[in-house]
Amino acid sequence: MGWVTIDKDKCSECGICALRCPFSFSKQDSVVTAHADENSCSLCGHCVSLCPEGAIVHHKMDMSNFVEIGDNATFETDAFIRFIRARRSHRHFKDKDIPREILEKLIDVCRYAPTGGNAQTVRAIVAQNPKKRQKLSDLTVDFFIQMGEGAEKTLEEMKGRETESIASLETMQILANYKNRLSMARAAGYDPVFYKAPAVVIFHSHSQTRTPKDDCVIASTTMSLTARTMGLEATYIGLFEMAAKMYQPVSEELKLPPGHEVYSVVIMGYPKLAYLRTVDRNPIKTRWE
Template sequence: MSNITVNPETCTKCGVCVRVCPVSIISMKESKLPMIAKDLEDKCIKCGHCEIFCLFNALETNFEGEYPLSMNERASDIKPDQLARFVQTRRSIRHYRKKPLKRELIEQMLDVIRYSPTAANSQKVKWIVVHDPEKVQMIAAHTVEWMKTEVEKRPNHPYSLQYNGIIRRWGLGEDAVCHSAPHLLIATIPEGSTWAKADPIIALSYFELVAKGYGIASCWNGFLKIAMEEFAPLREEMGIPEGYMPSYALTFGYPKQRSTMTAPKRNPLSIKWL
């Protein structure tokens, strides 16, 4: 079966599906219906542009997957000023309540970010959710142990000041790695990925905003990213899928403090027009 099915009764042969195909495999010859040649079927990246840009619903894709909305249902419009305020009031939150999130809520948020863009629509990002707070603390402990070995081996390590501070605070019973967060989200991608390296960063950025919409706080964890890359026991503790590598991590949970939800100060916009 072809990747697309065209209804001859409703197709107007306007050619929009041909124009929007990012890999240019849809053709219309001699005013016939749009089609994909058999030898080009495997070039399809399954983006669905041909379907969503057909205003007459004359074209249907035949590959696997589900629609979040019915074909006759439209997402509600968000006004630009509302979106601006929502994005501008995003904050990195490092203080969390101990109350855990229900798995169903986490799955609901992750289901939304499945729609973040990926290289060639590859959709290769896999997620690890550390739901158990004790497991989060074990990961933090492994990270601190790794930091200790790093500063012992390299007293002039570029992050020695930060590592020593985290180690000292850990000794005082304070978690400066995962901030005593109840949960941890880790994005992984296939080993050797080139194009896909940005995909998990994009997806985590989506998650941060989606979580905010659900009243959930989150924070990027750069030191944990470094530890994941360099410390094999930590990767084993996290259960990284075979053939995959960790990309980045976020802590998340219910915020401990309430905020005024005002936008933070920022440097002036720097832009160069060409």
């Protein structure tokens, strides 16, 4: 049996499947046939989703997870834009755990986010244990202290030389500043990486897929926005992403599957602060052609 079969009693031979996916379907002399296999089908499920008669069965996919969309899956545009504009990066959270079923729901929604070539290789680590979170935070600070010390040394060596580019000088200065800021914050008992958030969600993917970074960022954004509908707020943590990529003690702690890398990290929790106004941001410079 092929990957896809068409129930001929239901099929109206409309050919929408062949229009959408000429690789796995064909329509000739008003007869539609399916020939989906591993060479032609990316498991996108569009054929099943589009078929007006519900005549298509995909044998490699869970057919019970194709649910009627109905006509209420839209939002009032201005309300949706207000929702987007009201999102803020939160760094102060209530001392309140996020229930497991809520986290499961938030991880589950990520499976419906798009991935390049429908690769679906995004995975997540949810760190809720305060000791684990502290350890990952400490390792990240250690990493930036090391990087900062190296940068300070380089800046010293660069002094008086005109050969260095402004960009590399700036990078060194940023790293040196990070070192000072993070180490001072940690010494004061503050968590400058995860802000003691009740959940840290680490998105990783196999690096040898088409778009691993995009896939993970889209998943983490999907999760973060969904979380807002549940009274949770989230913040991207690029500092940890960098440490996870570049500092072996962090990658050892994460125990990622072979070939995987961290591409997006988000903290989440119930916010302590309520933002009362939207904030100003630069307009997107656009060239209309």
